[in-house]
Amino acid sequence: MKILAIESSCDETAAAVVEDGCRVLSNVINTQIELHKTFGGVVPEVASRKHIENVSDVVDKALEDCEMTIEDVDAIAVTYGPGLVGALLVGVSTAKGLSYVSKKPLIPVHHIKGHICANYIEHPEFRPPFICLVASGGHSHIVFVKDYNTYEVLAKTSDDAAGEAFDKVSRVLGLGYPGGPAIQKCAAEGNPQVIRFPRVNMGEDGFDFSFSGVKTAVINYIHNAEQKGIEINKADVAASFQEAVTDVLCGHLIECAEKYNVKSIALAGGVAANKPLRERVEEMARKKEMSFVCPSLGLCTDNAAMIGCAAYYEYKAGVTADMTLNAVANLPLG
Numbered sequence: 001m002k003i004l005a006i007e008s009s010c011d012e013t014a015a016a017v018v019e020d021g022c023r024v025l026s027n028v029i030n031t032q033i034e035l036h037k038t039f040g041g042v043v044p045e046v047a048s049r050k051h052i053e054n055v056s057d058v059v060d061k062a063l064e065d066c067e068m069t070i071e072d073v074d075a076i077a078v079t080y081g082p083g084l085v086g087a088l089l090v091g092v093s094t095a096k097g098l099s100y101v102s103k104k105p106l107i108p109v110h111h112i113k114g115h116i117c118a119n120y121i122e123h124p125e126f127r128p129p130f131i132c133l134v135a136s137g138g139h140s141h142i143v144f145v146k147d148y149n150t151y152e153v154l155a156k157t158s159d160d161a162a163g164e165a166f167d168k169v170s171r172v173l174g175l176g177y178p179g180g181p182a183i184q185k186c187a188a189e190g191n192p193q194v195i196r197f198p199r200v201n202m203g204e205d206g207f208d209f210s211f212s213g214v215k216t217a218v219i220n221y222i223h224n225a226e227q228k229g230i231e232i233n234k235a236d237v238a239a240s241f242q243e244a245v246t247d248v249l250c251g252h253l254i255e256c257a258e259k260y261n262v263k264s265i266a267l268a269g270g271v272a273a274n275k276p277l278r279e280r281v282e283e284m285a286r287k288k289e290m291s292f293v294c295p296s297l298g299l300c301t302d303n304a305a306m307i308g309c310a311a312y313y314e315y316k317a318g319v320t321a322d323m324t325l326n327a328v329a330n331l332p333l334g
Helices: 033-037 044-065 085-102 111-122 162-173 179-187 212-227 234-259 275-287 305-316
Strands: 002-007 012-019 023-031 075-081 106-110 130-135 140-147 150-156 264-268 291-293
Touching: 002 044, 002 085, 002 305, 012 044, 012 305, 023 044, 023 305, 033 044, 044 085, 075 085, 075 111, 075 305, 085 106, 106 111, 106 305, 111 130, 111 140, 111 264, 111 305, 130 234, 140 234, 150 234, 162 179, 162 212, 162 234, 179 234, 179 275, 212 234, 234 264, 234 275, 264 275, 275 291
Parallel strands: 002 075, 075 106, 130 264, 264 291
Antiparallel strands: 002 012, 012 023, 130 140, 140 150
C-alpha cells in the first residue's frame, strides 16, 4: 500500500510517499528555520503563508522523487492536529483537495502518533507494547503504546514543553534559534555539574513534567549575574541546564517503564535528537535490561514519512475521513 503523506503542523512543509508503513520511497522537507531565526521562534502567521507557498512544490517533488503520480498512490494522509491551526489548515486543505480529485481515501493522522511511528521505519522489528518519550518544541509526553492503534498518555507537561524551554534558554544566552542544537553545541564545552538547576516532579505519580521552573531558574541566574557585573560562563550554564532537563526526561521514562513492567522503551520528537539524552536513555536501558530504539536525527524532527507510517496503521484499523475533516490545534492523544 502506497500512501502520500503531508505534514505542516509547525514550520516544516513536508510530503512523503511511504509503502506498507515502513518503506520510504520519498521524503521531502522544506524547512523555515532560517526565516524564523530573525524572530527567535516560529511566527504562526508567517509559517502559514510559507506553507501556502511551498506545499504544492513539496508534494510534486515527493511524487517526482519516486517517479509516481497521484494516480499511483492508494491513499492520501495528513496531519490534522495538534499544531498551529493556520499551518495545519494548509496541509489539511491540500490533502482534501488531492483526495477529492483523485478519489483516494483520506487518512487523518495525529502528529504525536506520527512521531512515535517514526521508530518503525528504521526498526521494523520493534513493535508494541512499549513506553515512548515524545519530546519536542510543543510536546512532552510519555506514552504507553499498547498496540499499533492503542495509546495511553502516562505523563505530560503542565507548562512549557522541553523543546520550548531549550528555545527560551538559548535566546536568553544569545545562542540563537532553534535552541536545541544551539544549547547542545555550547554545552559540549561546559561542565554540567557547575550549577544545580531544579528538577521538578509533578502529578500523582510524579511522572508529569514541568520545565517552566528550570527555564526561570536559568533566566534568573543570568539576570542576577548581569546585575552584579559578573561574567557568566555560557557553556557551563548551557551544560547545567541541559543536564537538568535530561535528568528529568530520562528519569521519568525509565520510572514509567518500571512501574508498568514494560521492557521496551523508545524516544521520539525533535528533542530526541539531543545526543546527551539519547546516550543517557541508552545507558539506562542497558542497565535495566530494556530494549531501546530511537529514530535517526532526520526522522526526529517533523517530517511526512512518519505521517505515512502512522497512516498505514490507521487505515488498517479502518480510520478514514471525509471532506468535513478540519484542523484541530489542541487535538488530544488517546
